[in-house]
Amino acid sequence: MESRTHAADATPGDTVTVAGWVHEIRDLGGIAFLIVRDSSGKIQVKFEKDEMDDDLVETGLDVQRESVVTVTGAVEEEERAPTGVEIVPDEIEVLSAADPELPLDPSGKVDAELPTRLDNRTLDLRKEEVKAIFEIRAEILRSVREAFRSLGCTEINTPKIVATGTEGGTELFPITYFGREAFMNQSPQLFKQLMVGSGLERVFEIGPIFRAEEHNTPRHLNEATSIDFESAFIDESGAMDACEEVVVSAYEGVAENCQEELEALGLAEEFTVPERDFPRLTYQEAIERINATGELDEQLVWGDDLPTEGERALGDDVGQHYFITEWPSEIKPFYIKDNEDDDELSTGFDMMHPSMELVSGGQREHRYDHLVEGFEQQGLDPEQFDYYTKMFKYGMPPHAGWGLGGERLVMTMLGLDNIREAVLFPRDRQRLSP
Structure with a gap:
């Protein structure tokens, strides 16, 4: 379909071929309309029954909604059409006929419950407002990558199958790995720390994490997207600066490049970019x-x-967005460094949206002896993490970083009621398919 024209690009005076889905059929007697939808929008196709070939009219009006069609014809101006133009067809081809019994209504005239929508995600994303969420999600990830690069980071990809859990505990998914027990990784934490001790120094990763969360709430997932940052030679304050820059950049990218999507979600008027210098509370x-x-x-x-x-x-x-700093050492993970002046306090921080936590981070313990001590204090066996701890014997710089929940960023930015709205195919305690 090299000669295909998108609906939004159809210009009066041209003869075009438009390909898309049958959105609606309006039969008004002597005249009828077929509304065809593609990724750029919708376009009206007009049938004047008495002046057209009967087979052409029959093909155009007997087709089921959501069937895939191509329409070839002349584009004419028509003020009353939804987009100000319409096609007078010479040819219509049904490429893929849809079943008349649809599990949900992509036109949005009939609401569907979230489980039905998730069971039929392909159809669900044909709705403008649902598609808009994922266009915005893609822009967030693009903007975040750009922000990381402007901060001098190298993108890395770390293993998702590991021999030991990042943080231990019951939140691990065990798997069988060639007869041995392995786990789905809870976080790239240990690997990104190893990388700041390499020649890379400053890294980021955007990838899946897996947690066997007992929670089954509108803001918890068992497979999520983590946006991670780690840098040598900075402390927790520098990590918070980077965090703020990345989050604000995500909002700026959406404000600049997603106005149509924000309008589809009814957010264009109220969408605002957070101001820098988030408050930092202890x-x-x-x-x-x-x-x-x-x-x-x-x-x-x-x-x-x-x-x-x-x-x-x-x-x-x-x-507004804000940080909570100086958490008690006892409730932060073993790899978080204690405050130099008071070992009851950690260098750990959380970054919060007014409705929930988005980020957890801090300065890391880079001294081998202190790191091993931290493992023991939290009831973990340092020998199981030898691949990680031994690298701290070979010159590990001071470093800090954080992890940001990708879906939580989308959810809070767009005011979604359920985190599953921000995931194409969510994985939670009940949902393993599709």
């Missing part, structure tokens, strides 16, 4: 502010993790 300040809201039944005390309702109360109070 963990102590965060729990004091949460307690002051009076939203929790019990007051938080030092060492508590922040409950979902506490995060929301604090998010409402802050009203």
Whole structure:
């Protein structure tokens, strides 16, 4: 179909061949219309029955909705048509006929529940507003990659099948690997740290992570996309600067390149790019502010993790993206470095959207003895992680980094109710197919 013309490019006076899906058929008696949809939009095809070949009219009006067709004909101006032009057809070919019993209505006139939509994702993405989410997701990833490159990062790809879990615990998916037990990787954490000790120094990765989460909530997935950053010779403050730059760049890319998609989602008017210099609250300040809201039944005390309702109360109070810094050492992973002046505090941080956590990061422990000690304190066997720890004997620079939940970024940016809306084919406790 080299001579195919997209619907949006059809110009009055031209003879074109348009290929796409039958969106709607309107039969008004002596005149009828076929609306054909492609990736660029929709175009009207006009049938004046008395003036056209009967077979042509029959082919055009007997076809089922969502069938794939090509239409060849002259493009004419028509103010009343949805796009101001219409095609008067000379030829119509049905390339693929659709079953008249569709599992959902891509025109959106009849709503479908989320499970039905996910079961029929191909049809679901024929809806303009659903397709818009994934066009925006693609732009987010493009903008993020560009931001990383501007920060001097090299893109890497690390293994997703590993011998040991990144963080241990029950959140591991075991698999059989040639008769041995292996696991789906929870994070590229250990590998990206090894890379900052190599000649690369500053790296990023965008790839899948796997967690056997017990949670079955609108914001948890068992396979997610992690956007990861790691750099030698920076501390947690430098990592937060990079985090802020990447997130703001994602919003800027969408604002600049996705106006049509934002309009399809009804967000064009309200979409705003976050201002740089996100507030940085300490963990102590965060729990004091949460307690002051009076939203929790019990007051938080030092060492508590922040409950979902506490995060929301604090998010409402802050009203923008923000960081929580200086978390207690005891509740951060073994690879997070303690504060130099107070080993009760860690260099760990979280970056928050007002509605939920998006990023976890910090400065890493680069000193071999301290790293092994951290493993032991968290009940992990350092020998199982020898491939990782031994490299810290050979000159590991100070380094810091973070991981950002890709779907959570899409979800919070677009105000989606369920994280599954941001994934083509979600994997959760119930869903393994399609």
